[in-house]
Amino acid sequence: xxxxxxxxxxxxxxxxxxxxxxxxxxxxxxxxxxxxxxxxxxxxxxxxxxxxxxxxxxxxxxxxxxxxxxxxxxxxxxxxxxxxxxxxxxxxxxxxxxxxxxxxxxxxxxxxxxxxxxxxxxxxxxxxxxxxxxxxxxxxxxxxxxxxxxxxxxxxxxxxxxxxxxxxxxxxxxxxxxxxxxxxxxxxxxxxxxxxxxxxxxxxxxxxxxxxxxxxxxxxxxxxxxxxxxxxxxxxxxxxxxxxxxxxxxxxxxxxxxxxxxxxxxxxxxxxxxxxxxxxxxxxxxxxxxxxxxxxxxxxxxxxxxxxxxxxxxxxxxxxxxxxxxxxxxxxxxxxxxxxxxxxxxxxxxxxxxxxxxxxxxxxxxxxxxxxxxxxxxxxxxxxxxxxxxxxxxxxxxxxxxxxxxxxxxxxxxxxxxxxxxxxxxxxxxxxxxxxxxxxxx
Amino acid sequence: xxxxxxxxxxxxxxxxxxxxxxxxxxxxxxxxxxxxxxxxxxxxxxxxxxxxxxxxxxxxxxxxxxxxxxxxxxxxxxxxxxxxxxxxxxxxxxxxxxxxxxxxxxxxxxxxxxxxxxxxxxxxxxxxxxxxxxxxxxxxxxxxxxxxxxxxxxxxxxxxxxxxxxxxxxxxxxxxxxxxxxxxxxxxxxxxxxxxxxxxxxxxxxxxxxxxxxxxxxxxxxxxxxxxxxxxxxxxxxxxxxxxxxxxxxxxxxxxxxxxxxxxxxxxxxxxxxxxxxxxxxxxxxxxxxxxxxxxxxx
Numbered sequence: 001x002x003x004x005x006x007x008x009x010x011x012x013x014x015x016x017x018x019x020x021x022x023x024x025x026x027x028x029x030x031x032x033x034x035x036x037x038x039x040x041x042x043x044x045x046x047x048x049x050x051x052x053x054x055x056x057x058x059x060x061x062x063x064x065x066x067x068x069x070x071x072x073x074x075x076x077x078x079x080x081x082x083x084x085x086x087x088x089x090x091x092x093x094x095x096x097x098x099x100x101x102x103x104x105x106x107x108x109x110x111x112x113x114x115x116x117x118x119x120x121x122x123x124x125x126x127x128x129x130x131x132x133x134x135x136x137x138x139x140x141x142x143x144x145x146x147x148x149x150x151x152x153x154x155x156x157x158x159x160x161x162x163x164x165x166x167x168x169x170x171x172x173x174x175x176x177x178x179x180x181x182x183x184x185x186x187x188x189x190x191x192x193x194x195x196x197x198x199x200x201x202x203x204x205x206x207x208x209x210x211x212x213x214x215x216x217x218x219x220x221x222x223x224x225x226x227x228x229x230x231x232x233x234x235x236x237x238x239x240x241x242x243x244x245x246x247x248x249x250x251x252x253x254x255x256x257x258x259x260x261x262x263x264x265x266x267x268x269x270x271x272x273x274x275x276x277x278x279x280x281x282x283x284x285x286x287x288x289x290x291x292x293x294x295x296x297x298x299x300x301x302x303x304x305x306x307x308x309x310x311x312x313x314x315x316x317x318x319x320x321x322x323x324x325x326x327x328x329x330x331x332x333x334x335x336x337x338x339x340x341x342x343x344x345x346x347x348x349x350x351x352x353x354x355x356x357x358x359x360x361x362x363x364x365x366x367x368x369x370x371x372x373x374x375x376x377x378x379x380x381x382x383x384x385x386x387x388x389x390x391x392x393x394x395x396x397x398x399x400x401x402x403x404x405x406x407x408x409x410x411x412x413x414x415x416x417x418x419x420x421x422x423x424x425x426x427x428x429x430x431x432x433x434x435x436x437x438x439x440x441x442x
Numbered sequence: 443x444x445x446x447x448x449x450x451x452x453x454x455x456x457x458x459x460x461x462x463x464x465x466x467x468x469x470x471x472x473x474x475x476x477x478x479x480x481x482x483x484x485x486x487x488x489x490x491x492x493x494x495x496x497x498x499x500x501x502x503x504x505x506x507x508x509x510x511x512x513x514x515x516x517x518x519x520x521x522x523x524x525x526x527x528x529x530x531x532x533x534x535x536x537x538x539x540x541x542x543x544x545x546x547x548x549x550x551x552x553x554x555x556x557x558x559x560x561x562x563x564x565x566x567x568x569x570x571x572x573x574x575x576x577x578x579x580x581x582x583x584x585x586x587x588x589x590x591x592x593x594x595x596x597x598x599x600x601x602x603x604x605x606x607x608x609x610x611x612x613x614x615x616x617x618x619x620x621x622x623x624x625x626x627x628x629x630x631x632x633x634x635x636x637x638x639x640x641x642x643x644x645x646x647x648x649x650x651x652x653x654x655x656x657x658x659x660x661x662x663x664x665x666x667x668x669x670x671x672x673x674x675x676x677x678x679x680x681x682x683x684x685x686x687x688x689x690x691x692x693x694x695x696x697x698x699x700x701x702x703x704x705x706x707x708x709x710x711x712x713x714x715x716x717x718x719x720x721x722x723x724x725x726x727x728x729x730x731x732x733x734x735x736x737x738x739x740x741x
Contacts, residue, residue, distance in 0.1 A: 008541050016530065252525030256584065259492040259519035259594075260542040424494070 005261045009269025014276045017240070027281050030236045053122035053158070054094045056112055060105075060129040060143070067176070068127065068169030069095045075165035090161070098124070109149065116150060122158070123150025125166070132174055146170075198389060215389055219301045220360070223387020226310055227356065227380050229285055230317060234349045237278035238321035241270065242345055245329025245423075246338035254330075254423045263420035264412075267326045271412065274322035275315055282314055306387055309397065313379035316404045320348065320376060320411050327415035327439075330422035333429045348376035356384060363388045372400055375407025414439035443506050445470040445592050445623035446491055451500035453486055460486040462647035463500070468625060468640075470505075473618055475638030476627035477727070479735045483647040484627045485522055488594050491625070492519045504592060515544040518590035522597045522627070524581050528570040532561065535569060536584055545588025555583040559609055575606045582610055586617065593617065595626040599633060611637065631728040641727070643734065650734055659724040662733075666725040667696040667704060672716040683707040688729065693719075695729060 017023055059065035072093065082089045101108035112124045126147040134144035146166055152158050172185055180188070197212040248254060257266060286307065293299045324345055332338045343350075352371065359368040363385045371381045372392075378400045385392045421438040422430065430438070446468035453461040461483040468474045476484045489495040490502050493509045502509050505516060527535060533552055540548035556562045559579045564572060572580065578601060586593060595614070599607045614624055614637070628634050634641055635655055643651035651658050671677050675689040683702035688695040698707065704722050711717050725733070 004544075005542060008538065012538050016527070248525075248527070251528060252521075252523040253527055255489075255494065255521040255523055255525070256519060256539070256581070257542065258494045259517065259521075260515075260539065 002261070002265055005265040006268045006272060009257075009261065009266055010272035010276065013270050013273030017244075017273065017277055018280060022240070023277065026236045026240075027284065030232050030281075031285060048089055048091075050088045050091050052094060053091045054096065054120070056096050056098045056115070056121050056124035057127065058098045058100050058108065058112070058124060059127045060100045060102075061127050061131050062100075062129075063177075064127050064132060064170060064173045065097050067173045068166060069097070071169035071172060072162065072165040075168070079161075093122075113149060123148060123152060125149075125162075127170075131170060132177065216301055219303075220388060222302055223306070223384050224356065224360070225289070226306065226387060227352070227384045229282070229289075230310070230314060230380055230383060231349050231353055233278050233281050233285070233314060234317050234321055235346065236281060237274050237318050238325050238345070239342065241274055241322050241325040242329045242338045242342060243335055245270075245326050246332040246335045249330060249332065249423055250334060258420075258423070263423070264416040267323060267412065267416045267419050270326055271319050271322045274325075275318050278314060278318040279311075282311070286310070303387060306383070309386060310383060312401065313383050313404075316408055317349070317379040319408050321345065323408075323412045323415040324348075327418040327422070327435075330419040331425075331430050331435060333427060337429050349380060352377050352380035352384075355381070359384055360388065363390065364392065369396075372396060373403055375404045375411075378404045378407075443470060444468060444503075445472075445505060446474075446625070447501075447503040447506075448487070448491070449501045449503075451487075451490060451497045451502060453483075453490060453495060453497050459647050461490070461497070461644075464644070464647070464649055465500075466642055466649060466652060468623060470623050471618065471621050472639040473614065473624040473626065473637055475634040475641045476625065476644065477629070477631065477634055477641060477651075477731060478627075478644040482644045482735075484644055485596055486647075487644065488519075488596055488625070488627065492517055492594055515588060516591045518543070518585040518587075518593040520582055520585040520593070520595045520598055522600070524578060526569050526577065526581055526584070528568070530569055531565075532556070532567055532569060532572070532580055533565040536580070536587060539584040540587040543588055543590075548587060551587045551589065552583070555587060558613065559583060575602055578602060579606060579610070582613070586613070589617075589620070590622060592623045592625070595624065597628060598626055599628065599630065631726065631731055635727050643731065645734055651730070655727065658727070658730060662725045662730060664722050664724055665698050665700075666723050666729065667698065667707065667720065668723055669694055669696060669711070669720045670718040671711060672718070673714075677711070677715040681707065681710055683710065688732075695726070697725070697729070697733075 057065050057069060059068075073095065076090075076093050079090055080088055080092060098108075098112070109126070112121065115121045116123060126142075126149070128141075128143040128145050128147070130141070130143045131145055135141065138144060148159050148162065150158070168189055171189060172182075175185060175188065176182060196215045198215050200212045201210045202208070203210065254266070261269075290299065290302065293302060328341045328345055329338055332341065355367070355371065359365075359371070359381060362368060368381060368385055371377045372385060382392070382397055382400045386397060417440075418435055418438045444467040446466070448464055448466045451461055451464045452459065464483070464487065476487070478484050486495060490497050491504065491509070493514075504514070530538070533556070536552045536556075537548050540551060545551065553562075553565075556565050559582070561576065561579060561583070564576060564580075569577060569580065582595075582598065585595070598610055598614070602610065611633075614626070618624055626638070638655070640654050641651065641658060642649060651661075670693050674691075675687050675694050678684055678687050678694060678696065683698055683706055684696050685699045686697045688697075696707075698704065708717070708720055711720070
């Protein structure tokens with residue numbers, strides 16, 4: 001390994017890539033593309049579907065329909081208009097009561113289902129015969145509860161919204177049957193607000209106890225945003241390398257370079273250039289994000305002590321991905337082969353993204369902790385867990401860092417051995433077993 | 443001290459033995475030609491000298507030091523499979539190659555060689571705007587900057603027009619005059635005969651010829667006749683003194699059977715047809731090459 005040669009290769013790769021239109025376009029387009037998804041969701045939430053929805057109710061208990069419908073309608077009227085904006089934020093629900101067909105309930109369900117398909121009805125609710133007095137068979141028996149039939153995917157939230165007033169309605173019927181004065185229903189069923197608080201902490205040095213503060217829900221968005229940024233920069237910085245190496249191999253540029261520099265020097269130089277590219281993007285993105293938050297007086301939601309960790313994780317992630325990209329690119333027979341290997345390359349960032357919602361639910365659960373210590377996943381998962389309320393035990397990021405450093409070295413070492421063999425090999429791309437053999441035996 | 447010293451070198455790829463127990467030395471300051479059919483092991487040998495491949499057995503020494511995969515600025519290398527970063531500017535690319543080999547005064551050397559090979563006007567052009575011939579000349583310059591003590595050229599003349607080939611040939615001779623050791627591989631036997639001080643033929647990974655042209659030809663004796671006769675090659679059929687005829691069109695190159703007398707052959711020919719020229723000579727390098735490689739392919 002010669003540091004000077006690594007720097008010469010890195011300088012060339014960095015300058016040749018950052019001055020391309022593709023890099024500038026990618027740097028500007030990536031946040032727009034990624035951001036437009038979130039903006040799109042926000043816009044769609046701001047413009048909900050408010051078309052009227054008709055719902056049929058079949059009451060097999062014979063006692064609940066009118067109260068349940070009245071309760072839902074009352075709640076619907078309450079929630080229909082946003083008090084601040086004065087705009088309608090949800091659809092108005094209209095109900096029709098359908099007398100139950102006790103002789104052939106399946107035929108009745110089929111008839112109602114047919115009415116749902118041409119959009120006559122949005123859906124229909126069937127109140128089970130035992131809904132007011134469930135028997136010991138519990139939820140397994142549909143007669144003990146309510147059934148909601150519709151084409152609603154669940155994303156629209158209708159079922160979730162209906163759940164509250166429907167249960168409320170059933171409870172009102174039960175209380176009336178139990179002899180409770182209807183004037184007390186609202187008091188008895190009224191809900192209370194739940195404040196989300198951080199934990200109480202104690203300063204170990206001074207012994208002072210810091211009372212819990214109300215949690216800023218926006219603060220949980222920051223680590224998620226940082227993980228998304230890590231994902232975005234990784235994709236933008238490492239993805240072109242796979243194709244570039246495969247293209248250079250096709251153009252046969254490496255043999256002459258291998259006479260002047262070792263495979264490790266070449267791969268290290270290329271990785272360094274990729275890290276440089278990613279730092280260029282990230283400094284710009286982080287700077288822009290901080291500037292924007294500051295101008296919106298929201299800088300307080302950012303945990304500034306996470307930014308150094310973000311940079312460390314970014315460097316580690318890019319190093320691992322670009323070393324893998326160099327090895328896979330060198331193994332490809334053509335740039336087309338490289339395309340098909342892209343999913344393998346991006347597994348270390350795609351898998352954590354798929355796990356984000358699970359880990360946000362239980363940041364310190366077994367899954368989160370185990371994934372934090374698997375080197376390819378450490379940057380994104382540990383970053384997320386560190387930023388979420390409660391954080392992680394102090395030792396975990398450091399142990400993760402040690403594991404990640406070992407992982408980076410092992411991946412770079414194996415990648416340089418694969419690169420050395422693969423870059424001069426033509427024809428059929430190697431099998432995964434051959435790649436392992438090259439990495440082990442060189 | 444030898445520029446190159448290979449001892450008992452073997453290199454295999456899976457089941458294929460590309461180089462088999464090869465030993466050779468290359469004198470410093472000489473032009474050494476590697477010849478051999480495609481796939482005989484020339485490029486693998488060159489890659490081992492440069493340090494791209496490590497031998498499975500044996501040792502490779504360059505200027506008295508084992509290479510062991512360590513790259514040195516002493517060696518320039520022009521591979522057979524040409525390729526340059528196509529979007530780079532010619533001058534920037536050459537300076538990159540020069541710096542990577544640890545050169546000093548790289549910009550001045552780049553300017554000298556661009557001038558020397560008539561590329562100065564293209565110094566600020568992108569590689570992908572150059573013709574194939576010019577790109578090859580640029581790659582040659584990339585191999586000789588900074589001035590190497592040993593330069594390995596794998597098929598340096600392939601694809602070049604005669605004028606470009608001549609400028610590369612002159613550059614090689616100039617480097618030899620300055621003391622650079624040159625190893626080049628070629629399929630053009632005429633080039634090997636004219637340019638090389640010594641020649642090595644590798645066949646199926648093994649050394650089959652090694653020495654100066656005179657030394658190699660001496661191994662085969664004066665068994666070759668170059669003649670021109672009325673009726674061309676057809677007039678030579680059926681003569682017992684002739685083992686093989688190479689028809690060059692106006693001239694035929696004849697290899698005699700072992701122990702045949704050239705005078706007997708001449709008398710037999712005159713009895714058949716009008717003989718315009720008849721000379722007893724050593725076999726050409728081409729003929730020797732074909733005798734070795736052709737015999738095997740016939741088998």
